Amino acid sequence: MSGIKVNTKINGDPVEFMCEPDETLLDVLRNRLNLTGAKEGCSTGDCGACSVTVDGRLTCSCLVLGAEAEGHNIGTIEGMAHGEELHPLQKKFIEHAALQCGVCTPGFLIAAKSLLDKNPDPTETEIRFGLAGNLCRCTGYDKIVRAVQDAAKDMRKSNSRKGA
Amino acid sequence: MPLDNAPDSKRKYNVVGTRPLRPDGIDKVTGRAKFGADATAPGQLVGRILRSPHAHAKIRSIDTSKAEKLAGVKAVITRDDFPDHTDGDSGLYDTMYNIMAREKALYEGHAVAAVAATTPAIARQALKLIKVDYEVLPHVTDVDDAMKSNAPVLNNKMFTDGVDPKPKKASNVARRFEFGHGDVEAGFKRADIIVERSFKTEATHQGYIEPHAALASMSPDGSAELWCCTQGHYMVRDVCARILGIDISRLRVTQSEIGGGFGGKTTVFIEPVALALSRKANRPVKVVMTRDEVFKATGPTSATSMDIKIGVTKDGLITAADGTFRYTGGPFAGCSPAEFGAMSAFAQFHLDNVRAIGYDVLCNRPKTISYRAPGAPMANFAVESVIEELAHKLGMAPIDFRIKNAAREGTRSSYGPVYGQIGLGATLEAAKNHPHFKAPLGPNQGRGMAAGFWFNFGGQSCVSLNIPIDGTITVSVGSPDIGGSRASMCMMVAEELGIGYDQVRAIIADTSSLGHNDVTDGSRTTFATGMACILAARDAIKKLCARAAATWGIPEDAVTWEKGYAKPAGANAGNFQPLSLKEIAAASPGTGGPIAGHHEYSADGAGVSFATHICDIEIDQETGASKIVRYTVIQDAGKAVHPSYVEGQFQGGAVQGIGWALNEEYIYGKDGRLQNAGFLDYRIPVCSDLPMIDTMILEIPNPGHPYGVRGVGETSIVPPLAAIANAVAAATGVRFTQLPMSPPRILKGIEDAKASGAKKAA
Ligand code: FES
Numbered sequence: 001m002s003g004i005k006v007n008t009k010i011n012g013d014p015v016e017f018m019c020e021p022d023e024t025l026l027d028v029l030r031n032r033l034n035l036t037g038a039k040e041g042c043s044t045g046d047c048g049a050c051s052v053t054v055d056g057r058l059t060c061s062c063l064v065l066g067a068e069a070e071g072h073n074i075g076t077i078e079g080m081a082h083g084e085e086l087h088p089l090q091k092k093f094i095e096h097a098a099l100q101c102g103v104c105t106p107g108f109l110i111a112a113k114s115l116l117d118k119n120p121d122p123t124e125t126e127i128r129f130g131l132a133g134n135l136c137r138c139t140g141y142d143k144i145v146r147a148v149q150d151a152a153k154d155m156r157k158s159n160s161r162k163g164a
Numbered sequence: 165m166p167l168d169n170a171p172d173s174k175r176k177y178n179v180v181g182t183r184p185l186r187p188d189g190i191d192k193v194t195g196r197a198k199f200g201a202d203a204t205a206p207g208q209l210v211g212r213i214l215r216s217p218h219a220h221a222k223i224r225s226i227d228t229s230k231a232e233k234l235a236g237v238k239a240v241i242t243r244d245d246f247p248d249h250t251d252g253d254s255g256l257y258d259t260m261y262n263i264m265a266r267e268k269a270l271y272e273g274h275a276v277a278a279v280a281a282t283t284p285a286i287a288r289q290a291l292k293l294i295k296v297d298y299e300v301l302p303h304v305t306d307v308d309d310a311m312k313s314n315a316p317v318l319n320n321k322m323f324t325d326g327v328d329p330k331p332k333k334a335s336n337v338a339r340r341f342e343f344g345h346g347d348v349e350a351g352f353k354r355a356d357i358i359v360e361r362s363f364k365t366e367a368t369h370q371g372y373i374e375p376h377a378a379l380a381s382m383s384p385d386g387s388a389e390l391w392c393c394t395q396g397h398y399m400v401r402d403v404c405a406r407i408l409g410i411d412i413s414r415l416r417v418t419q420s421e422i423g424g425g426f427g428g429k430t431t432v433f434i435e436p437v438a439l440a441l442s443r444k445a446n447r448p449v450k451v452v453m454t455r456d457e458v459f460k461a462t463g464p465t466s467a468t469s470m471d472i473k474i475g476v477t478k479d480g481l482i483t484a485a486d487g488t489f490r491y492t493g494g495p496f497a498g499c500s501p502a503e504f505g506a507m508s509a510f511a512q513f514h515l516d517n518v519r520a521i522g523y524d525v526l527c528n529r530p531k532t533i534s535y536r537a538p539g540a541p542m543a544n545f546a547v548e549s550v551i552e553e554l555a556h557k558l559g560m561a562p563i564d565f566r567i568k569n570a571a572r573e574g575t576r577s578s579y580g581p582v583y584g585q586i587g588l589g590a591t592l593e594a595a596k597n598h599p600h601f602k603a604p605l606g607p608n609q610g611r612g613m614a615a616g617f618w619f620n621f622g623g624q625s626c627v628s629l630n631i632p633i634d635g636t637i638t639v640s641v642g643s644p645d646i647g648g649s650r651a652s653m654c655m656m657v658a659e660e661l662g663i664g665y666d667q668v669r670a671i672i673a674d675t676s677s678l679g680h681n682d683v684t685d686g687s688r689t690t691f692a693t694g695m696a697c698i699l700a701a702r703d704a705i706k707k708l709c710a711r712a713a714a715t716w717g718i719p720e721d722a723v724t725w726e727k728g729y730a731k732p733a734g735a736n737a738g739n740f741q742p743l744s745l746k747e748i749a750a751a752s753p754g755t756g757g758p759i760a761g762h763h764e765y766s767a768d769g770a771g772v773s774f775a776t777h778i779c780d781i782e783i784d785q786e787t788g789a790s791k792i793v794r795y796t797v798i799q800d801a802g803k804a805v806h807p808s809y810v811e812g813q814f815q816g817g818a819v820q821g822i823g824w825a826l827n828e829e830y831i832y833g834k835d836g837r838l839q840n841a842g843f844l845d846y847r848i849p850v851c852s853d854l855p856m857i858d859t860m861i862l863e864i865p866n867p868g869h870p871y872g873v874r875g876v877g878e879t880s881i882v883p884p885l886a887a888i889a890n891a892v893a894a895a896t897g898v899r900f901t902q903l904p905m906s907p908p909r910i911l912k913g914i915e916d917a918k919a920s921g922a923k924k925a926a
């Protein structure tokens with residue numbers, strides 16, 4: 001066993017871990033750091049359930065090695081709410097019943113947040129393409145798209161208030 | 165307080181029909197919810213399964229000695245670790261055979277051995293060290309091939325059931341079913357127009373995003389704990405205990421949050437394996453399937469081959485309907501939903517003469533398991549395609565043809581029972597008047613529709629409702645919540661007790677804490693477990709009233725319950741200040757102790773449900789690519805408890821149907837191996853493939869439920885296949901009789917039609 005020592009930041013906190021050279025970032029998050037919010041739906045980059053951000057970029061954590069996280073900032077679903085305050089996307093997902101079983105939800109939230117960070121006012125088509133890397137088998141996506149539209153609207157409002 | 169079950173049509177609801185936030189919402193948006201693979205136990209080992217690379221092979225021997233010697237390996241198991249405790253129960257024997265192959269491996273991916281080791285890498289390495297000596301046998305995966313007289317026979321003790329006399333030669337046909345009434349031949353003689361067509365559909369997978377996962381811990385004294393994602397933890401407990409030969413009560417199963425099931429998690433796969441590994445290693449063992457294993461070794465639905473013949477008079481009345489439905493069941497008898505397919509195929513029509521014959525057929529594919537309205541979508545695809553064609557031949561609008569022949573109250577259904585109040589006519593009329601139905605179509609677009617049916621189940625439920633001293637409520641149910649049912653349970657309890665939704669919390673109890681509950685399937689949970697919640701609440705109300713009566717010193721029947729308060733029933737009962745639920749609960753320690761309501765029963769009276777779907781599709785005539793441009797679901801819910809989740813069921817089912825119609829299929833190579841065991845090649849619909857899915861909830865009360873609730877989870881997957889096929893036919897002029905209608909197939913259809921001077925067009 002040749003453990004590799006890795007230094008990262010996860011959700012803003014410094015984190016140090018040991019991992020094997022063939023362990024994915026998803027394995028590390030789930031099995032070593034007990035951050036099980038990212039899910040393994042396929043391990044081949046096809047379902048998006050394992051979505052995280054690496055230095056702000058949307059990434060399938062099943063396609064990245066744990067060792068590659070060295071020196072990077074990882075964002076996971078566990079870091080999305082601020083204390084008691086849910087992120088607007090989290091609120092809107094609950095309000096719009098945008099989850100049924102909820103196993104895809106962490107991945108969708110991470111993907112939706114990264115979409116809105118880049119494009120605060122997406123069209124329906126832009127949302128649909130922005131979320132096309134995430135599979136949901138329960139909802140038919142309708143309520144997910146509506147939740148994202150609604151959250152985007154709220155976020156624009158509160159940003160313009162902040163700006164004013 | 166009416167205790168009979170008939171819905172009260174004048175009842176005004178306070179909670180039911182509103183859209184409160186679900187109780188598990190925050191856990192699920194913060195990543196805190198614990199799904200199957202999210203649990204750990206101290207000292208846990210990693211379990212992995214070795215699977216057959218062959219579609220059909222005799223297992224001469226298995227040598228595990230090298231694997232056992234590998235450092236870090238704590239247990240290796242094979243068929244020898246599953247001595248037969250099934251006691252003549254053939255279904256249970258087959259389940260055991262499916263979780264670990266015995267004499268033969270019956271499909272590619274069939275489990276043949278398993279290991280428990282300290283790390284995933286060691287477990288993987290150990291699998292490579294197991295030597296299995298296979299004698300490869302001829303295989304068959306296609307349903308029509310499997311029925312041929314020269315087909316390789318999977319089970320040489322299989323003599324078709326349901327034919328008289330019973331055949332003397334073994335075959336792959338496990339059983340023949342027949343349903344119907346009247347005289348079909350006579351009916352066809354009266355017909356002016358007859359359409360007869362054959363159809364084929366490929367197997368599809370439920371495609372839940374969460375792979376199966378189980379964490380087992382079994383002690384040498386035979387007591388065991390199991391954590392797993394399942395649609396029925398009581399089923400898991402009973403089946404695992406019987407396979408392992410332990411007392412049922414020794415095994416406690418706790419259900420994790422479940423990441424989708426759609427029928428696919430209504431049986432066991434890895435659970436008995438994890439337990440057997442844990443027993444042998446005497447340590448907790450966690451087994452999580454890979455996606456590849458999910459596709460190869462868990463339940464797809466049937467591949468089918470079907471013949472449909474329907475006759476009509478010139479004025480559009482159906483005189484006879486006849487169908488043959490051949491469904492693959494994988495390698496074991498009784499697994500295909502051929503029976504449901506045959507029963508449901510013509511259920512939406514009022515027919516004097518109808519016959520439906522089903523065949524349950526064995527082949528070298530994974531064991532077929534339920535998939536949302538099992539058996540119905542494919543049969544509906546075939547029948548509703550022919551219906552559309554007949555309407556065109558008659559020169560009648562398809563919607564009017566359907567309305568004219570629709571089943572209604574008093575119709576004797578094609579599968580036997582006479583319908584009570586049903587909502588089919590209402591969904592058809594609503595479709596006809598829907599703006600979607602009249603909207604103009606663009607170039608290369610076509611519109612199709614179809615109506616579909618599902619039975620809905622009742623079954624066993626047990627509910628316990630506890631009232632702590634602050635008067636809030638905990639409801640313990642034993643039905644896994646796969647799509648927001650905890651919210652509905654809380655709503656129904658709040659409704660009965662006359663309190664706020666936020667005063668009630670529902671939990672899913674483990675198998676040792678509550679009596680038996682059937683699997684969450686057949687759209688039974690909101691209906692049957694929901695009704696048990698209502699009846700448990702009524703039981704609690706009786707006890708609350710009794711406490712008030714004792715406090716006031718008046719007879720129990722002189723107390724009534726209204727909006728959260730016990731009140732004297734009338735002027736004669738006495739003049740007492742109403743007592744609130746909170747007051748009665750606070751006083752309970754001194755008035756007789758804890759207050760709880762219970763209900764346990766086997767529910768019947770599940771109301772059948774119907775839906776009509778409308779679909780617009782656009783076809784690229786150059787490439788065969790398709791795009792759904794508009795989709796509307798109209799369905800009778802009886803009574804929608806939480807409309808958002810009812811809509812969600814409509815939308816989710818419709819989109820699964822869209823995937824089935826257009827892209828999803830099991831592709832087998834000549835070697836009997838699955839060619840597309842991953843989400844890249846088995847393509848389920850993604851967000852950018854779809855438009856919004858419009859829904860319309862109709863509420864035609866189910867007479868068998870106090871609020872009129874019908875199951876809503878399954879009917880929505882029934883009509884899409886045909887609705888889309890009819891839309892494609894409208895857009896291209898070509899009638900497709902084989903699913904999926906993938907771009908290459910559509911393109912070929914268009915080109916063939918052109919080549920034959922469009923003669924082939926419907
Ligand atoms: S688990 Fe990473 S994309 Fe599916």
Ligand code: FES
Nearest residue numbers: 100101104136138
């Ligand atoms: S809510 Fe179940 S997969 Fe999306």
